[in-house]
Amino acid sequence: MSLLLEVIDVSCGYGEKMVLKNINLSVNEGEVLGIIGPNGSGKTTLFRVITKILTPFYGKVRFEGKDLKSISRKELAKKVALVSQDSIFDLTMSVMDFVLLGRIPYRSTFKFFEDDEDMRIACDSLSQTGLLQLKDEPMSNLSGGERQLVSISKAIAQNPKLLLLDEPTSHLDIGHQVRILNLLRKLNKEKKVTEIVVFHDLNMASEFCDRLLLLSGGQIVIDGPPKQVLTFENVETVYETMVIVKENPISSKPYIFPVFEEWVKK
Amino acid sequence: MKEKKKKLLISLVGSFLILLICVFSSIIVGPAGMVLLPKDIYEEAILFDLRLPRVLLGFAAGGSLSLSGLLLQGIFRNALVEPYTLGISGGAAIFVAISIITRLDEIFGSFFLSVAGFVGSFVVLLIILFLSSRKHLKKEELLLSGVMISFVCSSFIMLLFAIVRSEDVHRIIFWMMGTLQEDKRGMILFLSLVSVFFLLMSYLFSVDLNALQLGEEEASHLGVDVFRIKRILLILSSVLTGITVSITGIIGFVGLLVPHVMRLFFGSDHRFLVFSSFFFGSSFLIVCDTISRILIRPAELPVGVITGIFGGSLFLYLLLRRKE
Structure with missing residues (x-):
C-alpha cells in the first residue's frame, strides 16, 4: 500500500482566524477515512486545503509524493473529486x-x-x-x-483516485443513506478509489469507516479505528454531551446513544 | 454529442439567418423609403453611405453589448447584471460630459468625445481590476462596488447638470441616450473587428463559464482557474463595453435582455449562448434602430427608447408564453 495523501503540519484559516492547527495526516491508497467533529471544528476547511482552494499558512500537503503547489489545478481535478454539501444545480x-x-x-x-x-x-x-x-x-x-x-x-x-465527500448522507432518508454508502463501498472495493468522508452522524461513520479522525477546534483529537475513537470519553469531551456507547451486534462496531437531560435527573 | 453539435449548428445558423434578414431589411428600409436596387447616385449614397455603416455599427454594438452582458451574467451568476452595472458607462459619461462642457470637442473635433468616453470607461475598468485583484473580495462585493461607482458617476453628472448651461445639458443627455449615427467609418470598422475578435475569444471560455455556474469552488474542483478566468472575462467584457459606449453612447437594455432571450431558447449552456447572443443582439439593435428612424420620420427617436419599450415587452411576452 502506498501513500496517497500527506498533510504535514498544516495550519490554515481565513484572514487572521486560524481554523486548522498543526494537522498531520496521511492516507494510504485504497483507504476509507471518516472525519467527524462538531460544527466549526475544521472539517470542511481541511477539504479546502486538500483541494487547493485554500493555501496553508504553514506546513504543506503532498499528493502522490508531490507538493500540492506543484500540481496544476487541472491535473489535480483529474485525481481528486469532491462531492460538496451545498451543490448548486441548474x-x-x-x-x-x-x-x-x-x-x-x-x-x-x-x-x-x-x-x-x-x-x-x-x-x-x-x-x-x-x-x-x-x-x-x-x-x-x-x-x-x-x-x-x-x-x-x-x-x-x-x-478520481481520491474522492472527498462532505456529508453525503445528510438530509436524506435512511434508504438513500444506505444506498449511497453501499455505492461508496463498492467504488472503494472495485475501483480502488480512496475515500475521505465527512460525517455528522457518528453511527454512520462508525459503520462505514475502518478509520476515523476526530477533529475538535481545528486540531486532531484522535485518529484510529472506530473502537478507539468513539469511546464515550472522547465523544463526551468533544461534543459536550452525555452519551452511551454500545456495540452493534452484527458489525461489532461502536454505536452511540444520546442521553437526554431528563434521563440524567432520573 | 451529435445532438449537441446539431444544436450548436441550429443556434449558429438560426441566429445568423435572423441577422442576415435584419441586415437586409434594414438596408432597404429607411426614412427615405424602400431602396432595393439603387437607380441613381443619390440612392446609392443612401444605401452605402448612410444605411450600410449604420447597420454595421448596429451589428458591432448590439453584438458587443449582448456578449458583454452574457459574460458578466455568467461571471457573477446574477441575472440582473448588464454591461453598465459595473460603472463602465458612468465613467465614460463623466468624461464625455466634461469634454462637452469645456468645449474640448469643438476644438479637437467630435472624435474627441469617443476618446474621452473610452478614457473614462478605462479609468473605471482599472478601478474594477484593482478591486478584483483582491482575492478576499467576494463577487457580490465586487458587484456592489461597481453599482456604487455607477451611482457616484451618475450623481456627479447630476451635479454637472445643476451647474452648467442648459444647451450643454441637452447635448450631454443626447449623448447619453445613445445613437448609431456615426460618420467615422474607421471607428465603425474598428469596433466591428474588435467585437468579432472578442466573440471568438469568448467562445474559448464557454465551457469554463458552464463550470462557473456550479459556483466558484465547484468550478475550481473541476480544474478551472476561477480567478484567472474571471479576470480575463471581466477585462474582455469591460473593454468591449467601453469601446462600444464611447462610439455609440449608452444604449440601454440590449445587454440585459438578449442573453435572457437566448437562454429561453437554448438553455444555460454557454457553448450555444455565446454566438447566438452576439448575433441576436446585433439583429435586435439593427431592427430597433430602423424602427427608431422611421417611426416619427423625418425626426428620429433615440434607439434606447425603442430597445427598452420593444425589447421589454418582447421579453415579457416570451416569458409568459413559455410552457410550464
Whole structure:
C-alpha cells in the first residue's frame, strides 16, 4: 500500500482566524477515512486545503509524493473529486449534461464538445449510481436523494483516485443513506478509489469507516479505528454531551446513544 | 454529442439567418423609403453611405453589448447584471460630459468625445481590476462596488447638470441616450473587428463559464482557474463595453435582455449562448434602430427608447408564453 495523501503540519484559516492547527495526516491508497467533529471544528476547511482552494499558512500537503503547489489545478481535478454539501444545480440541465461537467478536467482548450469516450464514462458512472434510466430527465424532476447521487456520478466521471465527500448522507432518508454508502463501498472495493468522508452522524461513520479522525477546534483529537475513537470519553469531551456507547451486534462496531437531560435527573 | 453539435449548428445558423434578414431589411428600409436596387447616385449614397455603416455599427454594438452582458451574467451568476452595472458607462459619461462642457470637442473635433468616453470607461475598468485583484473580495462585493461607482458617476453628472448651461445639458443627455449615427467609418470598422475578435475569444471560455455556474469552488474542483478566468472575462467584457459606449453612447437594455432571450431558447449552456447572443443582439439593435428612424420620420427617436419599450415587452411576452 502506498501513500496517497500527506498533510504535514498544516495550519490554515481565513484572514487572521486560524481554523486548522498543526494537522498531520496521511492516507494510504485504497483507504476509507471518516472525519467527524462538531460544527466549526475544521472539517470542511481541511477539504479546502486538500483541494487547493485554500493555501496553508504553514506546513504543506503532498499528493502522490508531490507538493500540492506543484500540481496544476487541472491535473489535480483529474485525481481528486469532491462531492460538496451545498451543490448548486441548474435545474434546466439534463442529468447527462450535469454528469458530463465532470469531464471538464479532461478537455483541451479547443475541444468544445464531449467525445464518445466522455459519453461512455458519463454513462458508466450513471449506471454505477443506478440512475442511467434518468439520464435525459431535467434535474428539476429529481428528488433530493437522486440529486445527491447525480453529484456523486459527476465526481465519478472525473475518474478520481481520491474522492472527498462532505456529508453525503445528510438530509436524506435512511434508504438513500444506505444506498449511497453501499455505492461508496463498492467504488472503494472495485475501483480502488480512496475515500475521505465527512460525517455528522457518528453511527454512520462508525459503520462505514475502518478509520476515523476526530477533529475538535481545528486540531486532531484522535485518529484510529472506530473502537478507539468513539469511546464515550472522547465523544463526551468533544461534543459536550452525555452519551452511551454500545456495540452493534452484527458489525461489532461502536454505536452511540444520546442521553437526554431528563434521563440524567432520573 | 451529435445532438449537441446539431444544436450548436441550429443556434449558429438560426441566429445568423435572423441577422442576415435584419441586415437586409434594414438596408432597404429607411426614412427615405424602400431602396432595393439603387437607380441613381443619390440612392446609392443612401444605401452605402448612410444605411450600410449604420447597420454595421448596429451589428458591432448590439453584438458587443449582448456578449458583454452574457459574460458578466455568467461571471457573477446574477441575472440582473448588464454591461453598465459595473460603472463602465458612468465613467465614460463623466468624461464625455466634461469634454462637452469645456468645449474640448469643438476644438479637437467630435472624435474627441469617443476618446474621452473610452478614457473614462478605462479609468473605471482599472478601478474594477484593482478591486478584483483582491482575492478576499467576494463577487457580490465586487458587484456592489461597481453599482456604487455607477451611482457616484451618475450623481456627479447630476451635479454637472445643476451647474452648467442648459444647451450643454441637452447635448450631454443626447449623448447619453445613445445613437448609431456615426460618420467615422474607421471607428465603425474598428469596433466591428474588435467585437468579432472578442466573440471568438469568448467562445474559448464557454465551457469554463458552464463550470462557473456550479459556483466558484465547484468550478475550481473541476480544474478551472476561477480567478484567472474571471479576470480575463471581466477585462474582455469591460473593454468591449467601453469601446462600444464611447462610439455609440449608452444604449440601454440590449445587454440585459438578449442573453435572457437566448437562454429561453437554448438553455444555460454557454457553448450555444455565446454566438447566438452576439448575433441576436446585433439583429435586435439593427431592427430597433430602423424602427427608431422611421417611426416619427423625418425626426428620429433615440434607439434606447425603442430597445427598452420593444425589447421589454418582447421579453415579457416570451416569458409568459413559455410552457410550464
